[in-house]
Amino acid sequence: MKSKILNLLLFLTSLLGFLEWGKTNQLFLFQAEAEIVLKLIYNPGSVFHPFVVLPLFGQLLLLITLFQSTPNKILTFISIGSLTLLLGFMFLIGVMSLNLKIICSTIPFLVTAVLTIRYYTNKKNQTN
Numbered sequence: 378m379k380s381k382i383l384n385l386l387l388f389l390t391s392l393l394g395f396l397e398w399g400k401t402n403q404l405f406l407f408q409a410e411a412e413i414v415l416k417l418i419y420n421p422g423s424v425f426h427p428f429v430v431l432p433l434f435g436q437l438l439l440l441i442t443l444f445q446s447t448p449n450k451i452l453t454f455i456s457i458g459s460l461t462l463l464l465g466f467m468f469l470i471g472v473m474s475l476n477l478k479i480i481c482s483t484i485p486f487l488v489t490a491v492l493t494i495r496y497y498t499n500k501k502n503q504t505n
Contacts, residue, residue, distance in 0.1 A: 380448045380500075383493040387453075388439040390489050391432070391460045394467055395482035405482075406463075410436075428463055435459030450497050457490045 394406035413433065416424050424430070435456040442448035442456070464483045471479030 379496065380453070380493075381443060383489065383496060384439050384442045384448050384453055384456075386489045387457065387460070387486065387493060388436060388443070390486040391436060391439075391464060393482050393485060394464050395478050396467065397476060397478060406432075428466075431459040432463040450501075453493065453497065457493065460486065461490060 392405070392407040392410070395403065396406070396409065397403040410433070413424050413429060435458070438452045438456040438459075442452050464486045467479055468483040468487060471477070471483065
């Protein structure tokens with residue numbers, strides 16, 4: 378049950394990422410994903426970029442694990458890796474630009490990812 382809660386938290390915190398560029402442009406990841414899904418329906422070629430496809434793939438895998446009786450550790454790790462590509466990069470951008478909004482929006486996912494990895498590795502060590 379704890380693994381499902383952690384996977385759900387990973388999914389939810391991955392949607393909280395905040396993007397800000399220029400003086401007037403800002404967007405949460407859940408807003409960007411809604412736009413991407415619409416573009417995927419009408420113009421699929423415009424959304425095929427690694428920073429778009431990989432995080433969406435990671436979220437899809439997390440959703441799959443939520444419907445499994447016991448979430449698959451490998452799928453969870455792949456999801457964390459693909460989502461960390463985007464959110465980790467956003468965190469680094471926030472640190473380099475000293476943008477607290479971006480930093481604070483990515484920390485919940487990064488902390489949850491570390492806790493999830495620790496949970497799964499400790500669970501493995503306890504079963505052996």
